[in-house]
Amino acid sequence: MDQVGLALVEAVGPVEALRIAVGEHSLEGHHLAPGGVAALAAGRERWRPRAGSLAPDRDLETLARFGGRLVVPEDAEWPEALGALGGDAPLCLWVRGEEPLPAMDRAAAVVGSRDATGYGLSAAGEIAKGLADRGVTVVSGGAYGIDGQAHRAALASSSPAVPTVAVMAGGVDRYYPSGHEDLLREIARRGLMVSELPPGASPTKHRFLKRNRLIAALTALTVVVEARWRSGALSTARRAMELGRHVAAVPGSVYSANSAGCHRLLREGALCVTDDQEAYELIAPAGQGLAEEHRGVTAAHDGLSLVDLMLLDALPARRGAEVESLARTAGLSEAEVRAGLGRLALMGMCGRTSGGWRRTDQK
Amino acid sequence: MDQVGLALVEAVGPVEALRIAVGEHSLEGHHLAPGGVAALAAGRERWRPRAGSLAPDRDLETLARFGGRLVVPEDAEWPEALGALGGDAPLCLWVRGEEPLPAMDRAAAVVGSRDATGYGLSAAGEIAKGLADRGVTVVSGGAYGIDGQAHRAALASSSPAVPTVAVMAGGVDRYYPSGHEDLLREIARRGLMVSELPPGASPTKHRFLKRNRLIAALTALTVVVEARWRSGALSTARRAMELGRHVAAVPGSVYSANSAGCHRLLREGALCVTDDQEAYELIAPAGQGLAEEHRGVTAAHDGLSLVDLMLLDALPARRGAEVESLARTAGLSEAEVRAGLGRLALMGMCGRTSGGWRRTDQK
Known part of the structure; x- marks a missing residue:
């Protein structure tokens, strides 16, 4: 400013x-x-x-034609979260759309490269849709690639919350990029387009950088899905870090230039998230969203005592073995083996055959 | 124990x-x-x-036949690093091979899944080779998949340092897995096979878990290349964390089950490394190995002042623009525009044509 x-x-x-x-x-x-x-x-x-x-009067007229409004710090709707920007906070927000601005703790940014790969688009879509389904508003920059995918996926959610907000580098009457005119119209219809610049303002490189601070400040979490070593998405992530917000990056192949920026962020302290559940956990209200170990297939021997584990190792899979032989193999006393066999048999992990004890088939 | x-x-x-x-x-x-x-x-x-x-005498004879030795804590060669294990330290190490045991700060573990993907094998190979080329001994567990690839890649290095050490879950006279007999023979010939168990001891699940603590303790860095959500490599990484050693994980696709364990580690505090250079930086002696931003292609406008950046944004690429028009577009005074044009022209970033000022083509 x-x-x-x-x-x-x-x-x-x-x-x-x-x-x-x-x-x-x-x-x-x-x-x-x-x-x-x-x-x-x-x-x-x-x-x-x-x-x-x-010509501020003309700007307001333009905005009104688009069904928008001007929000200033004195308004009840003004996002308190912007106060974190201090002297760098915007003077006002030009808002297009009928929904209220979402509270910071129910908003997450999903951003990334314009030249996204199929991998990045897929991950962005899943994360944005999953967040929107949980009532979190997906904030992004309206650009091609990851941004557009995040908006689209959020719009596909049937959650009653505001699905998505596009924070623009130019005026909210501008469809930039032009190929996203339909998408941005839909965002304005069901979500919000937001800018600190008046209608008619055109986006410039400088304005994109300034815009990124708004995305960071309006949200409790910024997820970078794909980003090159140098990418505007990194500037959003770094602003979010400075503001003390959660910052996460989606990992990818070490051979993909489109993930190099994400890996760079991971090295700088961003959190690694691989799906919408992990992203949601970062901002979920206390007691919600704490995932069970969702990928964990519990192995049958988890939680066994060391003695029982040693005994399980010693038990043959086919021909049975007697206690004496098991004690020798496992390095346990015969008393320990007898007690252990009892415990394992109770858990269905071993059984007695004509030839002695053997382990029971498990997957 | x-x-x-x-x-x-x-x-x-x-x-x-x-x-x-x-x-x-x-x-x-x-x-x-x-x-x-x-x-x-x-x-x-x-x-x-x-x-x-x-029959300890017989064990020592067996070892001697294989060109090995028994190293005990009283020996000068005993790795001080094992002291970190406290009461859990091994009583001795059975060592096969002629090379000395490497110092901890010149040794890195490269470990991972047995059922590795082509992606993981490729990353493991590059990281292990790059570490060995820098004189770092690659320590691993001799298993199929990532372990074997790490050993092989280290053996391919022409560095004079000990290329690789295989820490076995059974005796050093056992080739386990059997498909790695040739590889393990080569490791014993040019590097070392190490075990805390005497010759003849066979590997068991319990012994694999115990073995992992040695890999963690003998090295300054553990790199997990590919690992499933549950994987023995995670136990090595966690032991290394407990010992205060560096722990790194290689990211991969969020859709690859073989990277789920690595992403889990990243969430638990492991460092993200994507190549051998990044791995080496973690253990390089002070002042060495600090990489230049090795992937960074410096953009021409890096380091410009905000005023110059705003002016650069305003400069047309084709038809020229006069100072007055540039001032209006950029939101700068005409004096600022004139000064900025001088600076940008000096850097070859803009030039004067018959129609006014325009930016110069840059990549």
């Missing part, structure tokens, strides 16, 4: 600041430090080339 | 302990606490089934 403009807004409020900035009003009646006067003069010099095109 | 046996060895030394254990000598002349006497009686009961087959 323009620091001088920001200071001016803080000193005199947004409406008066605009009038002073464009030269309609003077500073008379306002108390500014001597340094402030000089800075303001420089600011006016900088703003002059664009002052003529400022 | 057998705690009673261990206490006996500590109290009277290994040779006398053996004589007492098998009943050749009595406890006369040795001072034991009352509890110790009872424990020893129980221990003798437990040891009796196998006492008859104990």
